[in-house]
Amino acid sequence: MKKIIVTGGAGFIGSNFVHYVVNNHPDVHVTVLDKLTYAGNRENLAGLPEDRVKLVVGDITDAALVDELVSQTDAVVHYAAESHNDNSLKDPFPFVQTNLIGTYTLIEACRKHGVRYHHVSTDEVYGDLPLREDLPGHGEGAGEKFTPETAYNPSSPYSSTKAGSDLLVRAWVRSFDLQATISNCSNNYGPYQHIEKFIPRQITNILSGIRPKLYGEGKNVRDWIHTNDHSAAVWLILTKGKIGETYLIGADGEKDNKTVLELILELMGQPKDAYDQVKDRAGHDLRYAIDATKLREELGWQPEFTDFREGLADTIAWYTENKDWWQAEKSAVEESYRKNGQ
Ligand code: NAD
Numbered sequence: 403m404k405k406i407i408v409t410g411g412a413g414f415i416g417s418n419f420v421h422y423v424v425n426n427h428p429d430v431h432v433t434v435l436d437k438l439t440y441a442g443n444r445e446n447l448a449g450l451p452e453d454r455v456k457l458v459v460g461d462i463t464d465a466a467l468v469d470e471l472v473s474q475t476d477a478v479v480h481y482a483a484e485s486h487n488d489n490s491l492k493d494p495f496p497f498v499q500t501n502l503i504g505t506y507t508l509i510e511a512c513r514k515h516g517v518r519y520h521h522v523s524t525d526e527v528y529g530d531l532p533l534r535e536d537l538p539g540h541g542e543g544a545g546e547k548f549t550p551e552t553a554y555n556p557s558s559p560y561s562s563t564k565a566g567s568d569l570l571v572r573a574w575v576r577s578f579d580l581q582a583t584i585s586n587c588s589n590n591y592g593p594y595q596h597i598e599k600f601i602p603r604q605i606t607n608i609l610s611g612i613r614p615k616l617y618g619e620g621k622n623v624r625d626w627i628h629t630n631d632h633s634a635a636v637w638l639i640l641t642k643g644k645i646g647e648t649y650l651i652g653a654d655g656e657k658d659n660k661t662v663l664e665l666i667l668e669l670m671g672q673p674k675d676a677y678d679q680v681k682d683r684a685g686h687d688l689r690y691a692i693d694a695t696k697l698r699e700e701l702g703w704q705p706e707f708t709d710f711r712e713g714l715a716d717t718i719a720w721y722t723e724n725k726d727w728w729q730a731e732k733s734a735v736e737e738s739y740r741k742n743g744q
Pocket residue numbers: 409410411412413414415416435436437438439440441442443460461462463480481482483484485486500504522523524525564586587588589590591595596
């Protein structure tokens with residue numbers, strides 16, 4: 403695999419993957435196809451060698467552009483998406499357009515040109531799990547986590563469009579022999595994440611003199627994984643995964659939101675209670691948790707960045723040292739949340 407297209411490669415996770423490939427696989431050339439929406443940023447690719455990484459600014463729903471690019475590549479790794487649940491509750495249309503039509507456009511081109519396709523998706527397609535405190539024995543038994551066999555049950559416009567895109571890929575594998583794999587990953591954290599998302603929002607709030615905002619009581623649980631570990635897993639699945647298979651990616655990082663926020667406050671030298679509780683998200687998923695046994699046992703993957711406290715401290719340091727990357731957008735992001743009571 404010498405030439406790959408990375409869609410959404412100027413976003414948070416996609417750009418991390420591009421850096422991962424450039425640093426670890428010197429013979430691979432990357433074409434990033436990215437529309438540079440509010441979530442995409444050229445700076446995320448700064449410093450990468452121009453002879454190995456090319457940025458094409460364009461839309462994954464542009465069939466002619468996609469066809470031309472796919473005809474010249476060995477593989478497509480598809481990250482591009484509208485990715486934020488809160489935005490999808492305000493205006494679902496871009497989610498339908500990019501996540502469903504965009505995926506359709508890419509898999510049609512891959513089918514036509516016989517190109518390998520990897521579909522990056524989310525654990526949110528499975529809906530949510532009960533909180534452990536509500537389970538007998540606190541949920542330490544079988545069935546407490548998502549597995550590749552868990553039934554799809556998405557909650558939000560975002561997660562339902564991601565679920566729909568996964569199902570398109572599954573159908574294209576079965577009906578047209580599309581050479582595809584799918585991965586469903588849990589919540590990523592690390593540098594370059596847009597400040598609309600939970601962890602960077604709270605860090606940049608504190609850096610801006612704004613009190614952090616916790617939805618509801620903060621009991622909701624997310625299964626955190628460092629984005630570098632996600633990138634390594636996607637490369638492994640792309641190169642060693644079985645065609646037609648779904649792999650779940652997660653690093654056993656379950657934490658409730660209140661605990662994460664209190665850790666951010668502690669690491670940033672703030673009192674434990676220096677935050678506001680704000681309006682909860684509509685339809686807020688309670689808990690996500692990934693069983694990554696298949697990925698670990700079949701492909702030998704294991705996470706490297708398992709010290710959450712250390713990863714969070716590094717992430718805080720990155721936002722502190724890179725204010726130019728986020729400061730211009732901060733007031734507009736907060737104003738939009740404020741109008742929503744959040
Ligand atoms: P992001 O919002 O930071 O980046 C999305 C990128 O896609 C941006 O660069 C944007 O410009 C680009 N894009 C959007 N619409 C496009 C279009 N129509 N054409 C071309 N480019 C377009 O998102 P992220 O958090 O990096 O997520 C990337 C992928 O990973 C998504 O598919 C998401 O569902 C999936 N995922 C994310 C997480 C997470 O925790 N963030 C976890 C699991 C899976």
